[in-house]
Amino acid sequence: MALFRKTCALVAASLLSLTLMAGTALAEKVNLTFYFPVSVGGPITKIVEGMTEQFMKEHPDINITPVYAGIYRETLTKALTALRGGEPPHVAVLLSTDMYTLIDEDAIVPYDSIMKPEDMAFTKAFFPGFMSNSQTGGKTWGIPFQRSTIVMYWNKEAFKAAGLDPDKAPANWQELVAMGKKLTVKDESGKVTQWGVAIPSTGYAYWMLQALAIQNGVELMNAEGTKTYFDDPKAIEALTFLVDLAGKHGVSPSGTIDWATTPRDFFERKTAIMWTTTGNLTNVRKNAQFPFGVGMLPANTRPGSPTGGGNFYIFKKSTPAERQAAVTFVKWMTSAERAAQWGIDTGYVAVRPDAWETKAMKDYVASFPYAAIARDQLAHGVAELSTHDNQRVTKALDDAIQAAVTGSKTPAEALKAAQKEAERILRRYAK
């Protein structure tokens, strides 16, 4: 097996060198490997593969091998593993928050280095809310592809049963608690059969906390990704609010709320309101056997949600021809029509305003107005928590959140410990 690969590599290498020597890059096909995460269920693989096939039909000189590599975290691990093993992909969709990690690992190149300055104007076509996790140091490192925000889903039947207007979701924290209390249903023995609110605290706990923090008026990190503000009093207030939902107000279950089972909790009517990614929209449409609503997250001092999801990155270990081909691929995949179709098929937010103006998208929104909620929330969106050594820093924050919701630490203690850990990790990046 190794011999076969080595032979192929030898053949490919000699072909490539012939090409370069001849000075014409047109006669040969450029071969690209493309890693992408599978994060919203089965059909997506087929959709991505279909899109790449369509691209190859329109660009016969470029050959793309799509490789799906798991959820975001795993795709990053695999890309970096491949990098350290000497054979990274040429282009990959990875979390927008991995930008600093990828730069530190010297894995990616900025788009500015591949394209001429005048061509870089294409980046202006994307929502600024998504570009904020994609640019640093004046350069563009990622192009948005499958992006999301957190949205709030609610069970309209449960609202009616609780005597609430089924079309009005809580608009602020006070309403969330008040409505949550009405929505928490107990049986005769006092056991809760339906909770009011479920905000998950495993999986992407930091994302949820970041939303609460923004709504309370504080950012959790600086724009350069070198400092965190986990122990800011407003952040502590945000975490306290989350903990109080279970403890003080009794509208959420105690202990951690599992990310993976929260949508199922919603379908089983175990919770009337859930916060989760807009990427779950198609899933909820398919499986909820009751009318439901989708709305922006409630505000406190301001409304807001962090963005989320993945960008296209181009890897450094590639020839100029491969990089050009990769850029062509990226631009094609994120064109207005394709972004629109991708948004319709998956529930992710179409990443550019002109995608929302296409006929397909307009028709879709007309038939399902909730699809536009995530886009509307972008006006209040902020960059997702992203720092150097991001995986490690977010783990520290995740641990703090879990410690607080399970009661083993107070929110203040937990966040102070997380801040200390984050400072230790970021020390070598502080300039």
Place this chain on the structure above:
Amino acid sequence: MPRPATMRNIHAWLLLLPAMAFIVAFTHVPAVNTFIHSFMLDGKGGAPATFVGLEHYMYLFEDEVFRKALVNNLLFASGTIPLSIGLAMLMAFLVNAGLAGQSVLRLCYFVPTVLPMIAVANIWLFFFTPEYGLLEQVRGALGFSGINWLGNESTALPCVIAVAVWKDAGFFMIFYLAALQQISPSLGEAAMLEGASRLYFYRRVVIPLLMPTTLFVLVNATINAFRMVDHLFVLTQGGPNNASSLLLYYIYEVSFKYWDTGYGAALTMVLLAFLGLASIGQFGFFERKVHYR
């Protein structure tokens, strides 16, 4: 015809060489490399690693997560080892007792072994899910109030232990079954003649006779206690707040998620130390207790 000593020596070494090459290459050399590597800090982006002395080891003392993972692993071992061995023995007795539906019994006990842990962990996730998970449905029907099994620091690790015991007990049962079937019935008859009770017979005759098997199974169970982390990926990801994290899982996180392979090497040294201690303990202590026929 006896061959000259040197020829035999060469023969022996030739026979041994292929296997030894692999063992040295994939066990001993990596172990030594781990030791060396634990004194280095990885460079970022292809830069060479720098020597940092005992920095990683010093951090071990401060690292709350490591402390938790280590304590958890020791608790995990002290839970899974006796439970899985005890249950395995019990199962072997039950299967060997000539009860109704014997081969189905045996099948049921052994089934967990053929299912990949990563697959069954998802099923266990359902069992432990609050509210409508299987456990909670049963408990609810019996009138008990809800427990968030995987979402509470005090119950997460016991659940992880339960899943591990469930996985391993049937496998160990097979070894005990084999050993049991080799115990001649005449021993039982002799004991009965002497007026020994059933309990006495099992405790004083059968179990000691099973000692060699127990030693063998013990080694396996100990190794498993340190290498079985697959279910964590699905059930708890080591949470909540590292309450169910185990050493090898933490090593994976540090080395392959944070790419801090120097610290990962230091952690591995700790793991190796414990494995070494365990092996010395077992081979030394139990050698004396083993009763060979």
Place this chain on the structure above:
Amino acid sequence: MKQTNIYDSRGLARALDTTAAWTLAIMWALPLLYAIWTAFHPSAYSTRFTLNAPLTLENFVTAWHAAPFALYFVNTVLLVTMVLAAQLVLCTLAAYAFAKYDFRGKNIMFALVLMQLMIMPDVLVVENYRTMASIGVLDSTLAIGLPYMASAFGIFLLRQTFKSIPKELDEAAAVEGASTLQILWKVYVPLGKPVYLAYALVSISYHWNNFLWPLIVTNTTNSRPLTVGLQVFSSTEQGVDWAIITAATLMTSGPLLVAFLLFQRQFVQSFMRAGIK
């Protein structure tokens, strides 16, 4: 093989024993029973157990299309076969040396082998990964299998077996002019058959179910085995859908399960004859 032991319970005690045994058995089989229920019913019934729920094969179809399980299956079979073949050869040779030869350095070598019993390749993932990277075999079935090819457990087992084979057989064969390897092949291997079978079964089920090391060492679907494929497939952002996961689980564990169902008697018997004590 039933053995009526004199201490087997009768009457009420027997009934109690039977009840206990069956309760334990049902508890133990519950996950598999749940998997069978959920895989054949639509998603909505994965948490409720209404008896007249509709049956469906949809889940299997979806699962099959969601990931290249056929490829994973092939990879796994390849891996398991490759590892077993290498183990049989390497361990036989080494065990023979330990059992029948007295040579300088024997005890040191045996100690080194024993160490591998405790220090499994699973624990040395970081360094083994770097080794694989440096010889350039990352993301291949070979990389998954290499660290396991010389198994201390196998050497140990076979050595014990070979030791119990009387030396007279060696000498008789040598008189007939057989070389060392021929003696091995013609005398020892046949006599060790039950041990080989038992060991093969252990090795196959171990490597079929191995997860962490293949996860680390494979990146693409080239050599990805079933276990890694399952995890990649079942951990979605969308949350867990037990219907599809259990369908995938049944598909991937199916072969092993069926094999055990058919061969369980031989399985247990081989362990007995192997005399693993």
